[in-house]
Amino acid sequence: MGPSSKSNSVRTKSHSKNPKAIVLFSGGLDSTTCLYQAIQDGYSPIALSFDYNQKHKQELKSAKKITKLLDIPHLIQKLNPEFFQGSSLTEKKIKVPKNSLGHSEIPNTYVPGRNILFLSFGVSLAEGIGAQRLYIGVNALDYSGYPDCRPEFVKAYSDAVRIGTKTGSEGHPLEICTPLQFLDKKEIVLLGSKLGVPFSMTHSCYDPVGGKPCGKCDSCLLRKKGFQEAGVPEK
Amino acid sequence: MGPSSKSNSVRTKSHSKNPKAIVLFSGGLDSTTCLYQAIQDGYSPIALSFDYNQKHKQELKSAKKITKLLDIPHLIQKLNPEFFQGSSLTEKKIKVPKNSLGHSEIPNTYVPGRNILFLSFGVSLAEGIGAQRLYIGVNALDYSGYPDCRPEFVKAYSDAVRIGTKTGSEGHPLEICTPLQFLDKKEIVLLGSKLGVPFSMTHSCYDPVGGKPCGKCDSCLLRKKGFQEAGVPEK
Numbered sequence: 452m453g454p455s456s457k458s459n460s461v462r463t464k465s466h467s468k469n470p471k472a473i474v475l476f477s478g479g480l481d482s483t484t485c486l487y488q489a490i491q492d493g494y495s496p497i498a499l500s501f502d503y504n505q506k507h508k509q510e511l512k513s514a515k516k517i518t519k520l521l522d523i524p525h526l527i528q529k530l531n532p533e534f535f536q537g538s539s540l541t542e543k544k545i546k547v548p549k550n551s552l553g554h555s556e557i558p559n560t561y562v563p564g565r566n567i568l569f570l571s572f573g574v575s576l577a578e579g580i581g582a583q584r585l586y587i588g589v590n591a592l593d594y595s596g597y598p599d600c601r602p603e604f605v606k607a608y609s610d611a612v613r614i615g616t617k618t619g620s621e622g623h624p625l626e627i628c629t630p631l632q633f634l635d636k637k638e639i640v641l642l643g644s645k646l647g648v649p650f651s652m653t654h655s656c657y658d659p660v661g662g663k664p665c666g667k668c669d670s671c672l673l674r675k676k677g678f679q680e681a682g683v684p685e686k
Numbered sequence: 687m688g689p690s691s692k693s694n695s696v697r698t699k700s701h702s703k704n705p706k707a708i709v710l711f712s713g714g715l716d717s718t719t720c721l722y723q724a725i726q727d728g729y730s731p732i733a734l735s736f737d738y739n740q741k742h743k744q745e746l747k748s749a750k751k752i753t754k755l756l757d758i759p760h761l762i763q764k765l766n767p768e769f770f771q772g773s774s775l776t777e778k779k780i781k782v783p784k785n786s787l788g789h790s791e792i793p794n795t796y797v798p799g800r801n802i803l804f805l806s807f808g809v810s811l812a813e814g815i816g817a818q819r820l821y822i823g824v825n826a827l828d829y830s831g832y833p834d835c836r837p838e839f840v841k842a843y844s845d846a847v848r849i850g851t852k853t854g855s856e857g858h859p860l861e862i863c864t865p866l867q868f869l870d871k872k873e874i875v876l877l878g879s880k881l882g883v884p885f886s887m888t889h890s891c892y893d894p895v896g897g898k899p900c901g902k903c904d905s906c907l908l909r910k911k912g913f914q915e916a917g918v919p920e921k
Binding site for chain 1 (some may be wrong): 761763764765766768769770771772773792798799800801802803804805806807809810811812813814815833834837838839841843845846847849850851852854855874
């Protein structure tokens, strides 16, 4: 992995000769595993994170530590507070549900259009700098039922990108990669373990209390389940 | 049209009882016509603009004047400079082509993934605040051949949004409206004229010189053609 050139105003350059990939990167278990998978796949990753007034903003600290450890370029885009309204992850007045895994409805932790928007940043960046792949750590087994994590969404979105970009319309579409799509949480932990993911540096909790994971939100429960079933220690 | 509540930290509220619509709004001829069409259609619009280091950033001044005139909420999202690389609209070292209308290739004024990203902001905002429509002023007749202005792109992108959002997956998809899609520039001018668009306040030039339109870029040439053929004065 070549050193990142953070002094450059456009911090997307790397000295690596590997092809570039954009990785949507929250600093959580899934997206960190995805990032390590991109490296394993032979790509020089550029990590892309978002500051969207999320209650679990401390995930960005994890993201920064991990990209520093890997010495890779890391972009953080700030979004105006008007976006992503109506979610318990962004609005103080809406409480993050606890001990409610297994609900049949889409929970209020759903963030309107989040993956559509994050992927679209990835598309713009990828096409502009000539990256071949865009990684996103969605999965549709141990998840909260979000519509923008399902394979049919990724397929439809990929079609739109193929049709709506210059590279796509010229026959060289950006490849949207979802290596975790059909893994359950146990399998994600086992994959991360194999790839050397520094689990203790990742942050998953939606609603941290005094900087510590709450242990009761969907994200904490799914994470705990994954480590327990995989028989892998979190630290 | 109710007064906008710009003092509110979330400037998306209006006192109008009309249903809400998001309008992607650059301050140019097309998107201004689109904005006026949204009002004509009975919607209370929220205008959404972007500061992306464009050479024609002065379009934002036009956008602000027009939303002030209409007294409607107006959001401007700033993008990091890393996005939208490789375009003559954003990079100083790449010149905006002049007198080159009618080229068969996609010109270097193409901005990677621009409409995908702008639409995605619109989707997030619309779903979060319960807006029913998202307007974008794309057209595919008198245009520069951008793949993200074509009806097949809008169709594919709408499909992805229907599948990937909560409202869409529950059977109430956001309607992406493209009232200019099949109009030529003459017809856009005639429509704008009928709707009362303040043409002199709009800005179209890609490469203004000392604040004045260059008169030679694709955008200036298409605009001039539209007004000439419509027999409507620009001012």
